[in-house]
Amino acid sequence: MGNFEAGFDNDKYLKMQSEHILERISAFGGKLYLEFGGKLFDDFHASRVLPGFAPDSKIRMLSKLRDEAEIVIAINAGDIEKNKVRGDLGITYDLDVLRLIDAFRSFGLYVGSVVLTRYTGQPSADAFAKKLKTLGIPVYHHYSIEGYPSNLPLIVSEKGYGKNDYIETQRRLVVVTAPGPGSGKMATCLSQLYHDHKRGIRAGYAKFETFPIWNLPLKHPVNLAYEAATADLNDVNMIDPFHLEAYGVTTVNYNRDVEIFPVVRAMLDRILGECPYKSPTDMGVNMAGNCIYNDDAVKTAAKNEIIRRYYEAGCRRARGEGSDAEVLKIELLMEQADIQPENRPVIKAALKRAKETGGPANAIELHDGTIITGKTTALLGASSAMILNALKHLAGISKETLLIPKEVIEPVQELKTGYLGNKNPLLHIDEILIALCVSAVTDPAAKKALEQLSSLRGCEAHSSVILSNEDINVFKSLGVHLTNEPRYGSDNLYHA
Numbered sequence: 397m398g399n400f401e402a403g404f405d406n407d408k409y410l411k412m413q414s415e416h417i418l419e420r421i422s423a424f425g426g427k428l429y430l431e432f433g434g435k436l437f438d439d440f441h442a443s444r445v446l447p448g449f450a451p452d453s454k455i456r457m458l459s460k461l462r463d464e465a466e467i468v469i470a471i472n473a474g475d476i477e478k479n480k481v482r483g484d485l486g487i488t489y490d491l492d493v494l495r496l497i498d499a500f501r502s503f504g505l506y507v508g509s510v511v512l513t514r515y516t517g518q519p520s521a522d523a524f525a526k527k528l529k530t531l532g533i534p535v536y537h538h539y540s541i542e543g544y545p546s547n548l549p550l551i552v553s554e555k556g557y558g559k560n561d562y563i564e565t566q567r568r569l570v571v572v573t574a575p576g577p578g579s580g581k582m583a584t585c586l587s588q589l590y591h592d593h594k595r596g597i598r599a600g601y602a603k604f605e606t607f608p609i610w611n612l613p614l615k616h617p618v619n620l621a622y623e624a625a626t627a628d629l630n631d632v633n634m635i636d637p638f639h640l641e642a643y644g645v646t647t648v649n650y651n652r653d654v655e656i657f658p659v660v661r662a663m664l665d666r667i668l669g670e671c672p673y674k675s676p677t678d679m680g681v682n683m684a685g686n687c688i689y690n691d692d693a694v695k696t697a698a699k700n701e702i703i704r705r706y707y708e709a710g711c712r713r714a715r716g717e718g719s720d721a722e723v724l725k726i727e728l729l730m731e732q733a734d735i736q737p738e739n740r741p742v743i744k745a746a747l748k749r750a751k752e753t754g755g756p757a758n759a760i761e762l763h764d765g766t767i768i769t770g771k772t773t774a775l776l777g778a779s780s781a782m783i784l785n786a787l788k789h790l791a792g793i794s795k796e797t798l799l800i801p802k803e804v805i806e807p808v809q810e811l812k813t814g815y816l817g818n819k820n821p822l823l824h825i826d827e828i829l830i831a832l833c834v835s836a837v838t839d840p841a842a843k844k845a846l847e848q849l850s851s852l853r854g855c856e857a858h859s860s861v862i863l864s865n866e867d868i869n870v871f872k873s874l875g876v877h878l879t880n881e882p883r884y885g886s887d888n889l890y891h892a
Contacts, residue, residue, distance in 0.1 A: 403693030404448035412683045414460040420681055421568050424600025429585035432573040433605040437499050442606050445621045445698040459503045466508040466567040467500050469493050470574045470584045473512045473521035490524045492575035509534040513580030536561035545659045552666040557590040589667050603679045608633045610647045610677050611685040617698035620729050624705035627725045639675035647677040699735045710882030711862055742858040750860035756885045758782040760857040775805050779867045780828040790848035799842045800831045825870040852876050861885035
């Protein structure tokens, strides 16, 4: 089940999405608060399930609106206090705010301010606010409201949203984003609507979420892949009952948006006098579903993603970080999508190689469908061997050719074990690639192999054991879609 055929028109998406947001701004009389969910710069999930979607598509789309848009970043003051960490980046939410500001500015986008939500005087939040102000970034405070979100009379009052700082904004499109979920993006938007309405400023609210895709079927593999990606949150895709009742049209949303819609509708009724939306689907502006031109390719890619998520959940459970419920949920999704792990050829190939050699083994599927394996040797780990074998194949170099002489590898091993105290002498992928760079200076074959590295992007790979974090990160950097069997290569209790 390969994943190499494109099925998504990225250029059409950039044009259609930016135009649709401008239309929504006009519909509200000239100002829109847009709650922006998901990853803006590196949406690799979207690029995997919608082949052709560029990971930075959303930020590029916003760049088309740079003269209209400003960014407000919301961060929960409680998350600052407890040093909450982004799992994918390994940095705290407050540091991620700084990273986001730098990233937005690198695309020419204006970051207007940062708002500390659910602020109750947390010392760490105060220290962060002071740091931001020193850096010239305006900071606002939004407060916890007792009984939120059900106590509507209090929320939509001077003692509720009225207590919040009014965020001074300058542009027609105010994009409210955050370092992660639970940061208060929606509450920030609604609080601003409350204050704008009091000031006589016409403004509206909309929501941008890529998944689930509202105009794909409920059980389309792309939407099932979203459920697999959020299995730890127990999100469930569902038919939007409000949209079906209002229009007689079936659309897909997810449980949290459907559950909160009556509250949001009641809030907007109180703030604006009348809610402009009849359903959660109405609130959304996502156009991704209109840009799929090869549904079969997209289905295949999404099915691969569900299998990848299954193995990720299994590995988290093996590390003591996940749960049985998460794994069982994805198994159910695989059943609904009519797929099994064996549908991904690299899995069968890696396990077969491991059985033959009696040690860890890896396999990678190249874009032409060729499967290359690697086994553990005295000099190389299975991942490093597989990468070198794949580069040789792509460069048309004989498998027997030594790209990196033994005389180069052994001193590196001695450095690792003799001087740096590492018990494992085998070279990680980053170390073997550095050694390959050294060889490439004098060896034309090594240079030719090195030039094939970019050809690995988007390939599928599997390891018969859980790899080290170093190797996993290199696979990510290379753009290789890696999965690991949920077991370690040794019986040790500690795995670095």
